[in-house]
Amino acid sequence: MINVKQTKKEFLNFFQDKKLKKVLDLGCGKGLMSLFFSKKGIKTKGIDVKELLSEKPDNFEFVLGNVVKEDFGRDNDLIIASLILHFFNKDKVHKLFEKIKKATSKRGYNFIICMSEKDSMKNEGKFFPTKEEILSFYPGWKVEKELQDETEIEEHPNVPPHKHNLIFLILKNEQT
Numbered sequence: 432m433i434n435v436k437q438t439k440k441e442f443l444n445f446f447q448d449k450k451l452k453k454v455l456d457l458g459c460g461k462g463l464m465s466l467f468f469s470k471k472g473i474k475t476k477g478i479d480v481k482e483l484l485s486e487k488p489d490n491f492e493f494v495l496g497n498v499v500k501e502d503f504g505r506d507n508d509l510i511i512a513s514l515i516l517h518f519f520n521k522d523k524v525h526k527l528f529e530k531i532k533k534a535t536s537k538r539g540y541n542f543i544i545c546m547s548e549k550d551s552m553k554n555e556g557k558f559f560p561t562k563e564e565i566l567s568f569y570p571g572w573k574v575e576k577e578l579q580d581e582t583e584i585e586e587h588p589n590v591p592p593h594k595h596n597l598i599f600l601i602l603k604n605e606q607t
């Protein structure tokens with residue numbers, strides 16, 4: 432069983448000694464993942480359909496927009512997609528993966544956190560993948576760090592207490 436906050440931190444620590452110049456955080460929410468990088472002076476951009484950040488930290492650019500339409504730029508050393516993929520239709524998500532990979536630098540990283548096919552909130556039309564399904568989008572990329580596990584029981588307003596089954600993956604672009 433995992434604590435999501437702690438596991439996110441543990442995965443973020445993987446990047447502690449990596450030389451990153453540019454980070455893009457898709458569906459950044461309150462920007463907690465982004466802050467880890469912007470605080471270190473790394474140029475970080477977050478895109479979200481909702482403006483949830485109360486203040487804009489240094490080195491952080493927030494774009495209010497839909498990741499389907501926004502330009503991801505090029506040569507991002509790290510693109511994060513944390514808990515956003517379940518919003519996407521299963522049959523359309525490949526377009527997002529292509530866009531993410533195209534915008535990642537050579538030897539750059541993708542950090543994915545998503546609800547798996549074992550998640551209690553699984554919705555048939557949406558993307559709740561197996562780890563293998565995610566990896567099928569990444570031929571030629573190396574798995575640097577991975578984990579799949581159930582979360583502790585979570586309680587949010589308007590839904591009964593529930594657990595999630597999450598996949599954490601850090602992938603490195605090793606294509607030539």
Ligand SMILES: C[S@@+](CC[C@H](N)C(=O)[O-])C[C@H]1O[C@@H](n2cnc3c(N)ncnc32)[C@H](O)[C@@H]1O
Nearest residue numbers: 458459460479480481496497498513514515518
């Ligand atoms: C569960 S939150 C995750 C926030 C953050 N990534 C994290 O891990 O803490 C999902 C976020 O994705 C955003 N989102 C959903 N669909 C989006 C889209 N198509 N484009 C941009 N943001 C989106 C939501 O507004 C929300 O802030």
